[in-house]
Amino acid sequence: MPNSTNAAVVAAALLGPEDSPAYDIVNPKGAAALLIICDHASHVVPRALGRLGLSDAELRRHIGWDIGAAEVARRLSARLDAPLVLAGYSRLVIDCNRGLGDPSSMPEVSDGVVVPGNAGLSAAARVARVNACFKPYHDAIAGQLAAFALRGIAPVVLSVHSFTPVMNGIERPWHVGVLWDKDPRVPVPLIAELAAADPRRVVGDNQPYSAKEPAGYSIRTHAEAAGLPHAAVELRQDLIDTPAGAEYWAEALAAALRPILAKPDLFRAERVS
Ligand SMILES: [Zn+2]
Numbered sequence: 001m002p003n004s005t006n007a008a009v010v011a012a013a014l015l016g017p018e019d020s021p022a023y024d025i026v027n028p029k030g031a032a033a034l035l036i037i038c039d040h041a042s043h044v045v046p047r048a049l050g051r052l053g054l055s056d057a058e059l060r061r062h063i064g065w066d067i068g069a070a071e072v073a074r075r076l077s078a079r080l081d082a083p084l085v086l087a088g089y090s091r092l093v094i095d096c097n098r099g100l101g102d103p104s105s106m107p108e109v110s111d112g113v114v115v116p117g118n119a120g121l122s123a124a125a126r127v128a129r130v131n132a133c134f135k136p137y138h139d140a141i142a143g144q145l146a147a148f149a150l151r152g153i154a155p156v157v158l159s160v161h162s163f164t165p166v167m168n169g170i171e172r173p174w175h176v177g178v179l180w181d182k183d184p185r186v187p188v189p190l191i192a193e194l195a196a197a198d199p200r201r202v203v204g205d206n207q208p209y210s211a212k213e214p215a216g217y218s219i220r221t222h223a224e225a226a227g228l229p230h231a232a233v234e235l236r237q238d239l240i241d242t243p244a245g246a247e248y249w250a251e252a253l254a255a256a257l258r259p260i261l262a263k264p265d266l267f268r269a270e271r272v273s
Pocket residue numbers: 039040066160161162
């Protein structure tokens with residue numbers, strides 16, 4: 001591994017002056033005891049990586065990002081007055097919801113699509129992506145949580161994702177899924193609230209993925225490890241790929257979360273370490 005000075009030089013070479021930041025923080029001083037995160041918010045690739053050898057259309061497909069997720073997360077942040085941290089680069093550059101060293105961290109193939117720019121990456125190239133994209137995003141989340149801790153608040157951490165309506169030829173019936181593992185404080189009432197609001201809604205409990213398998217890196221690292229109440233939500237992409245759809249699901253999530261966030265016992269002021 002290069003030392004930190006070398007890594008900083010490599011990272012500086014990856015993001016040029018015309019590249020966008022590695023993360024975006026919305027509403028950092030929001031009043032809610034809630035931090036929203038969006039790992040797969042962006043399909044952008046640093047200019048130096050030449051779109052990873054893919055077309056713009058390919059990067060805008062679900063392999064490049066979570067279609068609609070950032071739109072819902074931004075609207076939810078505004079509705080609940082909650083801070084939101086969004087990743088600035090495509091999951092194909094480096095997946096911010098995978099541990100470093102996970103085979104899908106910088107995938108050579110994603111859902112059958114070969115990613116030429118990820119073939120045979122050198123250690124230096126990997127470190128550059130970690131330092132330019134992954135680390136700043138996670139540091140931004142940690143910074144927001146540290147600000148909550150200073151105020152004596154143990155916030156809910158909500159991770160917003162989206163999923164494809166069809167996978168391997170099979171249609172997925174769920175409109176929204178709530179993923180969770182050991183901590184029921186948020187997911188159990190969230191599932192109940194989402195379902196009760198509209199009986200036509202198909203609400204997945206650990207569907208279309210289960211968080212009982214290795215949980216997503218972000219929730220595991222920032223919420224589970226600190227004992228913070230948390231959940232991951234997955235929204236079906238064809239329901240949120242228009243402004244009207246994103247608006248509907250942001251309001252649906254806000255309405256479901258409000259009574260949960262109003263429970264005083266959920267947020268005992270405890271030191272978060
Ligand atoms: Zn995702």
